[in-house]
Amino acid sequence: MLPDFLTLKIELAKEQAYAITHSRSGEPLLSQIANYLHHEGRGFILRREDGSEEKLDYRPMSGGIEIDLKDIQQKGEVAIDEALRPANKEINEAQRKALFETLNRTVPSLDAGGRPLSAELILEMWESMDFSFDEAGTWQRPTMVINPIQAPRVRKELARLESEQSLVRRFEELLAQKKRDWDDREANRKLVD
C-alpha cells in the first residue's frame, strides 16, 4: 500500500459520521428537538407525566453512501462531501417521518372540518393546547409545521392576529388565561400528604 495517515483519517471519519447523523441544517423542526444518546439496551420505556407508559424498541435509521473513486480523482474532496449529503437527508427524512408518526399517535388533533386556514382557526387550535412559558414568564411560542404552499396564507393570517383589534384582544385574553393555567400547573409541582 501507499503511505496512509490512518489515525487522522479515523478521527475525520468519526467527525463526518457525526455530521451525517446529527446535522439538522435546513431542518427547522428537527433542529428544535433535543437529542439524547442512549448508551445501551434495545429500547426505552417512557413514562409520561400523566402516568401513561410506552415501551418502544430502537429502530435503525440509515442512509446509503456511494462514492466513486473516479469522482474523487476528478473533483477532489468535494466528491466526498457531495456523496455524504444525501445520506444526511435520508436520515433526516426518516427522523421526520418517525416524528410525525409519534405526534399523530400521541398528540390530540383538531379537525378543522374543511375550513381554510385562518387566524380564527389558529386561535382555536391554540385554545386546545397547553402553553409553555420560560422562567421569566415569556411565552414559548409553539412551532407551526405547514406545507410550504400554505406559507403565504399563514403569514397573512398571523399578521391579522397582530393587527385586527378583535383578534388581538382575543389572543391577549387567551394568552392571559394560558399563563394562569401554566402558573396553576407549575404551582402544582409540590409534595402533598
Next chain:
Amino acid sequence: MIEKLIENWLINVHELGYTIPFCEVLISRGYTIVKISRQGRGELGKDVIARSLEGELHTFQLKGPADINLPEWQRIQNEVRDLVQLPVIDPAVNRVEPHAPFLVTNGEIVGDALTSIEEYANDWVRRGYPRLQIWRKHDLLPMFVESHGSYLPTALVDFREFVQLYVSEFEDRIPREQFALFLQRLVTVDAVTGRGRNAKRAIESLVLIAGYILEQYERAENHVSALEGWTVVATVILHVASRDNLRRRQYGQSLNLVWMAFYRSLEQLEAECLNRDHFIESRYLTAERDDIRGARTMLTLGWLAAKFFIDKQVNSYESSRSVSTIVKREHKALRFLGESDWPYIMALSLFLERTEGASAGEGLIKAWVRGIVMMNRGKDSAGIPSPYWLQEKVLALANGKLAVYEQERFAGQSYTIQSALDMLVRRLLRQAVTHFWPAASRLTFADYLPSKPAEWFLWRGYNGYMRLDNPPRLVSWSSWRQTVNQIPRKSVPEILIENSQWLLPFALTYPHRVTRELSGTIDAIFGERADLV
C-alpha cells in the same frame, strides 16, 4: 507468542505480585486454598497453604523474582526451615497433620545454592521432617500456561487488546470499559462451550490473565485502578455465574482469590492515605487543576468510605477515626463533575452519617440534589454528564479536550436525582424534598434496566430498556415514603446481594449500573434505612 508474554510477566513479578495468580494456578490443578498469608508475611514460613486433589496438605513459600544464589539462600534459610519444620497453625487444620513443603521461586536457583538447599533438605528428612520440594521458573511457566487451557486470548483482536492492556501506562487510570470488554470476550457463550466445568476453567484463566495486567497497577501503587480492575474481574465472574447458573463451588474459590487481591489493594490505599498529608500528585504539577484534584479526591474518599462499610461487615471498626480525619481534611477539594460521582457521594454520605452524625451525611445528599438542579436551570443549561461518562471523560470535556463527535446533550435529564431524593425521603427530610421538588420534577429521571441478572454484570447491555420517567407534578409524601422504604429484593441480582461485600465496589466501578433500586439496596444494607423485601 502469548506464552512469551506470560514468561515476561512471570520473571519480572515480585513474590507478593504473583501470590494470587499462583493460587489460581493451584486451583486449576485441583487444589483447594486453605490460607494465604496477608501482605506476604508468611506465617511460620508459609505464604500459601492448600490441599491437593488427593487431600494432602501442601505449604508454599514464594520467592522472586531475583535468582536465589548462595548469599540469598543463607538470608532466607530460617524462613525455609520454619516452612519445613513448623506445623500448620490454622483453625481448619489439625496441627499434627503432616504437610508437604514447597519452596517456589519465579527465578532460578544458581551456583552452589542448589547443592546447599538439597543438603539441608536431606538433613531435615533424616531428622524426621517432610522433604522440601522446589518449584522454579521453568517448573512454574508450564503450570501457568497449562492453567489457561484453551482460554488464552488467541484471536488476533483479543491478543492485540491484551498486549495493549499489558503495556499500558500503569500510573494512569485503568481503562475500565476496555478492560471489562476484553475480559467479557474471554468468557462469551461461544468461548465457554459446554458450561459447567469449562466455565470454571474459563474463570480460572480469566483471573490469571487479569492478574498479569492488574499486578502492574499494583506494582505502580495505583491502588484505585487496581481496585477497579479487580472489581471488573469479580463482575465478569458474577456474569458467567449468573449466565450459566453455576454452583458456588465452580466459581467461589476464584471469586475469593479476587477478593483477597482486591482487599489487599484497599488496605494499601488506606495506608497510603493515612501516610500522606495531602492529595496532590506532583507529576506534571502545572496541570494539577482543581477539577483533577477534585476527581481524585472523590474517587479516593469514595473508596475509603467503601472500606469502612466492608470492614464493618466483618466487625472491624479500627480505621473509621483515622479515615474520618482524612475525609474532614480533604472534603473541601471535592468537585461534582458528573453523575458517575453518585455512588461515591452515596458511600461518603453514608460514612459521614455513621461517623459524624446524620446532618453531615444529609448535607452531602442535599448538595448533590442542589447541584443537579442548578446545572439544569435555564434554557441554555448544560445539564450534568450522565453516569456513562466516567471521571476521565468528564475531565476531558471540562478541559476542552474532547472531540465534538463525542459530546452529548445532558440538560433536562438526570440518572441520579431520584435516587438522591429517595435517600432524603428515607431520612424524613420533607422540607428539603418540598424545596427541591418543583425544579427536580421538571427533569426526566433516567436509568437502565438490564433484561436478566447476567446482563447487570456486562459493561454494556443489549437487551434491557432505558427507563425514562417524567414524574407527575404533584406527589404524595406518604406514598413516596412507602415506596422507598421497601426495596424489592428481586430488583437487584440475587447473586450480588449474596456477595454483598462486592456491592459498593460494583457501584463505584460501574456507576451506570446504579439504578434507583440499586441505590435503595445500598441504602438498605449499609445505611439501614430501608428493608429488602
